[in-house]
Amino acid sequence: MTGGTGRLGQRLIGPLQEAGHSVRQMSRRGTGPGGVRGDLATGFDLATALAGAEVVVHAASDRGDAWQVDVAGTRRLVEALDRDRLRHLLYVSIVGVDRIPYGYYRAKFAAEQVLLASGLPVTLLRVTQFHHLVDVLLDGARRGPVLPVPMGWRVQPVDVGEVAQHVVDVVGRPPTGGVVEYGGPEDLSAADLARAWAVARAPGTHVVATPLPGKLGAAFRDGAAVPTGGERGRRTYGQHLHG
Numbered sequence: 630m631t632g633g634t635g636r637l638g639q640r641l642i643g644p645l646q647e648a649g650h651s652v653r654q655m656s657r658r659g660t661g662p663g664g665v666r667g668d669l670a671t672g673f674d675l676a677t678a679l680a681g682a683e684v685v686v687h688a689a690s691d692r693g694d695a696w697q698v699d700v701a702g703t704r705r706l707v708e709a710l711d712r713d714r715l716r717h718l719l720y721v722s723i724v725g726v727d728r729i730p731y732g733y734y735r736a737k738f739a740a741e742q743v744l745l746a747s748g749l750p751v752t753l754l755r756v757t758q759f760h761h762l763v764d765v766l767l768d769g770a771r772r773g774p775v776l777p778v779p780m781g782w783r784v785q786p787v788d789v790g791e792v793a794q795h796v797v798d799v800v801g802r803p804p805t806g807g808v809v810e811y812g813g814p815e816d817l818s819a820a821d822l823a824r825a826w827a828v829a830r831a832p833g834t835h836v837v838a839t840p841l842p843g844k845l846g847a848a849f850r851d852g853a854a855v856p857t858g859g860e861r862g863r864r865t866y867g868q869h870l871h872g
């Protein structure tokens with residue numbers, strides 16, 4: 630697994646072991662159970678980290694350096710893998726990377742193309758925003774007692790533990806050679822989420838839905854971040870807030 634110290638990666642180790650995998654997980658820090666060091670940005674120790682891997686869950690990412698880590702790093706990963714041993718490589722991507730004009734998403738889409746062109750047995754699992762990320766974004770958007778949110782944006786956030794379990798399920802099946810989607814149980818507006826968050830985390834905050842012009846806003850309003858197929862998690866954002 631790559632990204633074993635990440636928010637998703639940390640939740641993957643236990644379920645992968647329970648499914649019978651012997652887990653080695655790689656990150657720059659290399660901490661945690663079965664942790665080894667490897668750097669996708671430089672290629673440092675990648676071949677050692679990947680030696681003998683039959684299944685790879687690629688969950689490392691760096692939003693601040695995505696072209697180097699996610700795109701070039703995925704190319705380095707492909708080159709460092711033992712092609713003869715590999716049975717399945719699952720890449721964790723994001724719903725809408727093909728439609729939403731946002732720099733980080735463009736890099737994720739480019740990383741998908743690297744994998745599709747690699748000839749390896751891959752599955753590209755596009756998932757929606759984790760509940761925690763929604764919390765962080767809303768907290769960051771608050772300006773005193775006012776919380777502005779983009780009007781009409783549709784999102785379908787998901788529980789990270791359910792994503793981890795789904796990753797384990799999907800990687801245990803034959804590779805699809807293409808995209809699979811996964812999201813939470815509810816298609817919600819950003820304002821719905823913000824109101825629920827405000828009640829639970831910042832009482833007295835006023836949510837103000839504001840029109841956001843441009844192609845990015847149009848894509849979110851059009852539902853580009855909402856999955857059209859695949860399975861769904863069960864845990865709602867409300868349960869996350871109050872759980």
Ligand SMILES: NC(=O)c1ccc[n+]([C@@H]2O[C@H](COP(=O)([O-])OP(=O)(O)OC[C@H]3O[C@@H](n4cnc5c(N)ncnc54)[C@H](OP(=O)(O)O)[C@@H]3O)[C@@H](O)[C@H]2O)c1
Nearest residue numbers: 632634635636637656657658668669670689690758759762
């Ligand atoms: N967060 C969300 O809401 C969300 C939604 C949909 C999809 N996803 C996708 O799910 C995946 C996991 O997301 P996350 O939120 O769990 O990420 P995260 O918490 O930011 O963790 C990123 C992981 O990547 C590792 N990493 C970063 N740069 C690296 C490098 N140069 N070489 C090797 N490892 C490196 C980090 O470890 P070190 O710092 O120790 O290197 C860390 O383990 C990502 O691909 C993301 O795009 C996330």
